[in-house]
Amino acid sequence: MKKYKVGIIGATGMVGQRFVTLMNNHPWFDTVVLAASSRSAGKTYREAVGSRWAMDTEIPAWAEDMVIMDATNDIAAIAAQVDFIFCAVDMKKEEIRALEEAYAKHECPVVSNNSAHRGTPDVPMVIPEVNPEHLAVIEAQRKRLGTTRGFIAVKSNCSIQSYVPALAPLKDKFGLKKVLACTYQAISGAGKTFETWPEMVDNLIPYIAGEEEKSEQEPLKVWGSVQNGVIKNADSPAITTQCLRVPVSNGHTAAVFASFEQKPELEDIKAIWAAYRGKPQELNLPTAPKQFLHYFEEENFPQAKLHRDLEGGMAISIGRLRPDTQYDLKFVCLSHNTLRGAAGGAVLLAELLCAEGYIIAR
Numbered sequence: 001m002k003k004y005k006v007g008i009i010g011a012t013g014m015v016g017q018r019f020v021t022l023m024n025n026h027p028w029f030d031t032v033v034l035a036a037s038s039r040s041a042g043k044t045y046r047e048a049v050g051s052r053w054a055m056d057t058e059i060p061a062w063a064e065d066m067v068i069m070d071a072t073n074d075i076a077a078i079a080a081q082v083d084f085i086f087c088a089v090d091m092k093k094e095e096i097r098a099l100e101e102a103y104a105k106h107e108c109p110v111v112s113n114n115s116a117h118r119g120t121p122d123v124p125m126v127i128p129e130v131n132p133e134h135l136a137v138i139e140a141q142r143k144r145l146g147t148t149r150g151f152i153a154v155k156s157n158c159s160i161q162s163y164v165p166a167l168a169p170l171k172d173k174f175g176l177k178k179v180l181a182c183t184y185q186a187i188s189g190a191g192k193t194f195e196t197w198p199e200m201v202d203n204l205i206p207y208i209a210g211e212e213e214k215s216e217q218e219p220l221k222v223w224g225s226v227q228n229g230v231i232k233n234a235d236s237p238a239i240t241t242q243c244l245r246v247p248v249s250n251g252h253t254a255a256v257f258a259s260f261e262q263k264p265e266l267e268d269i270k271a272i273w274a275a276y277r278g279k280p281q282e283l284n285l286p287t288a289p290k291q292f293l294h295y296f297e298e299e300n301f302p303q304a305k306l307h308r309d310l311e312g313g314m315a316i317s318i319g320r321l322r323p324d325t326q327y328d329l330k331f332v333c334l335s336h337n338t339l340r341g342a343a344g345g346a347v348l349l350a351e352l353l354c355a356e357g358y359i360i361a362r
């Protein structure tokens with residue numbers, strides 16, 4: 001099989017490093033461009049990342065001596081070399097919006113981790129198991145951009161990657177009405193480690209800028225429907241959240257409360273979770289977990305340290321499903337924030353885009 005040529009924009013950052021790690025020996029993708037800011041451009045990847053390398057494994061040998069390109073000034077040169085890019089950069093929202101559109105207009109598909117285009121109605125925001133049908137809006141987006149190949153597709157915020165998958169198969173079946181979710185988010189979600197953020201050791205910070213808005217609004221787009229070339233957001237359930245930063249290196253946990261039109265039996269929910277399969281499992285995509293939702297009966301599970309790496313960090317761990325006194329039920333769920341919640345989720349989305357013919361290898 002011909003491999004797809006890939007560029008990683010923001011390759012030196014926390015999410016970018018994950019992309020580099022995930023591209024190592026990927027069966028479909030071959031990384032030909034690493035790009036970052038002008039501060040890194042011209043340096044080798046090893047020099048540019050320096051002591052910021054935060055992965056458990058070494059920098060892959062193929063990446064070490066690659067020379068970093070300038071993500072904002074080399075757009076045409078990068079677009080000419082790749083079949084698509086992954087994008088995860090720390091820039092102002094308007095700058096990211098313009099950067100991603102510039103790549104798309106250079107006929108380069110963009111698979112993005114950034115939030116800048118998540119609200120754009122003709123940009124699909126996809127959790128591959130949950131709403132793969134949203135990719136249909138790409139055709140309308142291409143018309144708007146005047147492109148034949150280029151488009152932008154995004155993944156949703158890391159905070160919602162455990163509770164939206166858990167609630168998705170229950171939503172229509174039982175009429176999901178109301179959700180309350182408190183998230184306990186790892187420091188890698190801020191691009192940090194305990195070395196670079198020592199204030200987080202033995203600490204908890206009850207505020208993450210913009211996170212509660214994203215956690216309440218993004219599920220409604222994921223659960224929205226395609227209408228006339230755009231995604232029309234769902235108007236229910238009502239969602240309220242609180243998002244806290246906790247002293248955990250990786251793995252976002254959520255404590256979730258939910259109420260339904262028809263109250264489901266707990267054992268039925270467990271059976272539905274166990275049986276839940278999506279397009280990635282049907283298509284046997286390389287990064288897809290075999291079992292998407294894992295339910296644990298142990299009352300002290302899931303734990304960030306024990307379960308975040310389940311199925312390569314791509315599975316969702318759930319536990320403590322029980323009745324609640326004010327909502328119908330409550331449970332706890334966990335996902336790896338830089339794997340399923342960031343780079344891994346984007347790799348799975350890119351695999352889906354390739355399998356469905358939206359990205360082609362030239």
Ligand code: NAP
Nearest residue numbers: 010012013014015036037040071088089090114189191342
């Ligand atoms: P990060 O560690 O701070 O890395 C930022 C990257 O952006 C670096 O490669 C940096 O290059 C590059 N960059 C900064 N300014 C630039 C410019 N003017 N032009 C081109 N490149 C520039 O950030 P991160 O945690 O990886 O997050 C990146 C994006 O992913 C953000 O939008 C974030 O919201 C999103 N995200 C993060 C997570 C997570 O768990 N961390 C999860 C979901 C989404 P230099 O090294 O050259 O400065």
